[in-house]
Amino acid sequence: MDKETLEKLLDGQPASIRGQGVLLYxxxxxxAQEYQSAPTAxxxxxxxxxxxxxxxxxxxxxxxxxxxxxxxxxxxxAAVLDYLKAxxxxxxxxxxxxxxxxxxxxxxxxxxxxxxxxxxxxxxxxKQKSTGKKISEKMEEQQRKKLDLEISIxxxxxxxxxxxxxxxxxxxxxxxxxxxxxxxxxxxxxxGLKHWVQSRSAEWIRTVGGDTKKVGxxxxxxxxxxxxxxxxxxxxxxxxxxxxxxxxxxxxTPETEEESKGEEGEE
Numbered sequence: 326m327d328k329e330t331l332e333k334l335l336d337g338q339p340a341s342i343r344g345q346g347v348l349l350y351x352x353x354x355x356x357a358q359e360y361q362s363a364p365t366a367x368x369x370x371x372x373x374x375x376x377x378x379x380x381x382x383x384x385x386x387x388x389x390x391x392x393x394x395x396x397x398x399x400x401x402x403a404a405v406l407d408y409l410k411a412x413x414x415x416x417x418x419x420x421x422x423x424x425x426x427x428x429x430x431x432x433x434x435x436x437x438x439x440x441x442x443x444x445x446x447x448x449x450x451x452k453q454k455s456t457g458k459k460i461s462e463k464m465e466e467q468q469r470k471k472l473d474l475e476i477s478i479x480x481x482x483x484x485x486x487x488x489x490x491x492x493x494x495x496x497x498x499x500x501x502x503x504x505x506x507x508x509x510x511x512x513x514x515x516x517g518l519k520h521w522v523q524s525r526s527a528e529w530i531r532t533v534g535g536d537t538k539k540v541g542x543x544x545x546x547x548x549x550x551x552x553x554x555x556x557x558x559x560x561x562x563x564x565x566x567x568x569x570x571x572x573x574x575x576x577x578t579p580e581t582e583e584e585s586k587g588e589e590g591e592e
Contacts, residue, residue, distance in 0.1 A: 334386055342386065349379040398437035405430070405438050415452045424450060521554050 331350050335343045353375035360368040399405050402425060409416045424430050430446040432438050448460045491497055525547075532546055533539035 331383070334383055338386065346382060346386070349375070349382050353379045398433070398439050399443065400437060402438070405443055408440075408443060409447055409451065412447070413454045414447050415454045415457070416447075517554055521550065525550055 328350070331346060335346045338346075353372070356368070356372035356375040360372045399408055402421060406416065406418055406421050409421070421430070424446070429450050430438070430443065450459075452459050488497070529543055529546060533543045
């Protein structure tokens with residue numbers, strides 16, 4: 326640190342602070358001269374220690390000056406208004422003067438407004454221009470959103486836990502098993518309908534006696550038989566599905582028991 330920089334730093338400081346600064350500066354300069362005269366390791370350590378002490382002193386003075394500048398009181402209510410507007414607070418001269426009369430913001434005995442008091446007043450009573458809300462309202466909204474999110478997460482975890490428990494209890498089956506079940510039932514339905522037609526056709530024919538005028542009776546009987554078959558298919562029964570590797574080579578329809586009986590009766 327050069328002499329000019331040190332003088333600027335000590336300007337306006339108490340005599341004790343100025344004296345300490347001059348002492349540290351002179352000590353660092355003396356150590357530098359001694360090292361230049363005799364560049365030993367000991368002289369180098371002394372010079373570095375003196376420079377470090379001077380730098381620490383300068384940093385402390387600079388920090389104190391910055392803090393004092395930040396907490397510098399405002400002279401009057403007009404300065405308070407400018408300060409609040411600069412910080413994006415939603416405030417007007419009318420509302421500020423009204424709050425002053427209501428005692429929401431007040432100066433010290435010397436008539437100055439401390440920044441800590443002004444900031445506290447703003448956080449308590451004013452809204453921000455950017456959000457249109459008070460700090461407390463914004464915090465409440467954020468807290469509500471956080472609570473809603475936590476509740477949503479808890480509900481989702483509850484659904485997952487319930488599903489896991491139900492699956493473990495056997496209330497759910499894997500999708501591939503369901504597809505196999507449906508394919509099996511489709512095969513049962515197809516085979517059952519074919520067998521139904523083969524086994525009941527003779528009875529249908531006997532019912533109407535080849536008379537086309539009895540088509541209505543035929544339809545009623547067929548629908549009745551179909552309902553019985555569908556009802557049996559829809560029930561929760563176990564089916565054994567056997568799929569032949571090859572169909573009958575002749576392609577002939579097997580003779581049903583009803584057809585055999587019908588032929589015997591004609592003879």
